[in-house]
């Protein structure tokens with residue numbers, strides 16, 4: 001068939017900072033270009049790629065660990081960047097916010113951001129598009145079930161090689177989203193995320209039931225529950241869960257999660273959701289916190305406050321957490337992954353929000369509402385792809401990636417690679 005080279009600029013033996021540069025004789029395509037954050041909360045960028053050497057860029061979904069470095073490529077020349085409509089609207093919000101918070105450490109500004117947004121080509125699921133800038137490579141998106149607008153990306157390269165990149169993926173449905181669309185997938189090479197390549201999540205229905213009964217318990221005792229939630233996806237999922245279970249408690253929304261909820265409910269964007277009516281109803285009932293006057297009052301009333309940011313790294317959620325931390329009847333229910341070094345992780349592990357701060361008296365729980373598939377789902381995804389010859393594990397901690405790779409070999413007999421960051425893989429098929 002032909003040859004393909006893939007350089008792992010980031011997102012290899014680590015979660016996030018996804019950046020995969022795919023080349024053959026005629027095509028040069030960059031899949032995602034994201035940032036991570038270190039323990040001091042400073043952004044960490046993927047390795048450099050000369051923008052002039054890239055023909056086209058493809059973005060799988062809006063999360064900053066996939067999108068946050070994209071404007072870096074727009075300092076000198078313009079290249080088309082392919083993504084769904086919701087992804088485009090979401091990155092506008094997310095990258096603006098990123099610039100506001102970390103601007104000093106970010107080597108691009110609003111000009112590059114605008115150039116990038118002007119270069120967007122919109123994609124729909126299952127509508128193949130030919131990319132003239134990439135030697136006629138045919139690009140197809142499939143719903144990845146991870147966040148609104150998230151896509152699995154298929155490239156049919158000029159050499160004839162078919163490459164499928166899962167982006168971040170979840171196979172089973174949630175309240176907010178349909179699961180990944182795996183119908184009739186076909187590829188020679190699969191780049192698969194392995195965030196949870198070593199474990200399975202508990203059944204979602206059980207997690208929901210536990211969450212709902214715990215919320216009820218706290219509110220019945222007159223307590224307030226803070227739910228720190230990622231602005232995109234998780235905040236809307238929790239709203240939908242509350243509505244679906246008919247939980248009759250006051251719900252307040254604060255932070256970026258407000259604007260994002262409005263955005264995903266706007267016009268055409270609704271079709272990216274499984275059940276927009278459910279979220280719409282929940283949003284209509286919710287009390288939207290408008291400013292500091294509201295904020296100072298809302299945590300004194302019994303009910304649920306859904307607020308950004310999800311790991312208590314700032315935003316209104318950190319304000320509320322500090323207010324209610326010493327109140328026995330109140331609670332903090334974490335519903336997102338808590339990265340090492342974040343106040344959220346400290347709360348789970350040491351029972352404190354601030355280093356040297358008071359021990360939290362409020363009830364603390366963590367619920368597994370992951371938007372990534374667990375290992376069994378990931379294996380199902382691999383098995384559903386026809387014609388596979390090679391599997392490459394990305395977006396996964398080193399140990400997790402190694403054990404996931406072993407599991408794939410055992411269950412499928414396929415050739416599996418766990419690439420090093422900065423390395424280039426040459427594959428001939």
Ligand SMILES: [Zn+2]
Nearest residue numbers: 016063065168
């Ligand atoms: Zn990711």
Ligand SMILES: [Zn+2]
Nearest residue numbers: 061063146168
């Ligand atoms: Zn993601």
